[in-house]
Amino acid sequence: MSGSNGKIAICPGSYDPITYGHLDTIKRAARIFERVIVGVVNQPVRKQQTMFSADERKQFIESAIEDVENIHIEVFDTLLVEFARKHEASVLVKGLRAISDFEYEFEMNQLNRKLDPGIESMYLMASPEFSFLSSSGVKEMAAFGGDFTDLVPRRVAEGLKERYGR
Ligand code: PNS
Numbered sequence: 001m002s003g004s005n006g007k008i009a010i011c012p013g014s015y016d017p018i019t020y021g022h023l024d025t026i027k028r029a030a031r032i033f034e035r036v037i038v039g040v041v042n043q044p045v046r047k048q049q050t051m052f053s054a055d056e057r058k059q060f061i062e063s064a065i066e067d068v069e070n071i072h073i074e075v076f077d078t079l080l081v082e083f084a085r086k087h088e089a090s091v092l093v094k095g096l097r098a099i100s101d102f103e104y105e106f107e108m109n110q111l112n113r114k115l116d117p118g119i120e121s122m123y124l125m126a127s128p129e130f131s132f133l134s135s136s137g138v139k140e141m142a143a144f145g146g147d148f149t150d151l152v153p154r155r156v157a158e159g160l161k162e163r164y165g166r
Helices: 020-032 054-064 080-086 099-115 135-143 154-163
Strands: 008-013 035-041 071-076 091-096 120-125
Touching (some): 020 091, 020 120, 080 099, 091 099
16 A cells, blocks of 8 residues: 555665665655655765665665565755755655654754755654664674674675675
């Protein structure tokens, strides 16, 4: 089932790489909104160089959601609100895990609201089974040889193992 309210939502992120937690948020958004655009930021300003290129990150997402027809994936290199306007999207959807996410998301919400008050931000609470899950945690597990294969899609697990030569 997909939403029938005619609204388009953006699920933005670095997705370096995508995890089952991100996928859960994206798929839940796709059940609420008519269309969901997954916006993969080319180079996040506040973070270090990404581990995977924007194309690799996009391909990982594509391989994980090929069964959902109202989800579209695109790399962007602009302000998020500009990306949303380009797609005529009126809502930004993000997942929220713990209190630690809240402060950062609160700030981003205010900045985006200042840039374009017509675009609303909405938050989906992480499903309990993913509330601990982050891309950086998975990368750390991969770096030190931990088993992370049930936390990310198969292609991502392969990419991480390749990257760490395991
Ligand atoms: O997964 P992340 O790293 O939390 O996602 C961050 C993202 C992509 C939402 C953020 O970096 C972003 O929106 N970048 C585009 C520039 C922008 O519009 N920044 C917010 C207002 S200044």
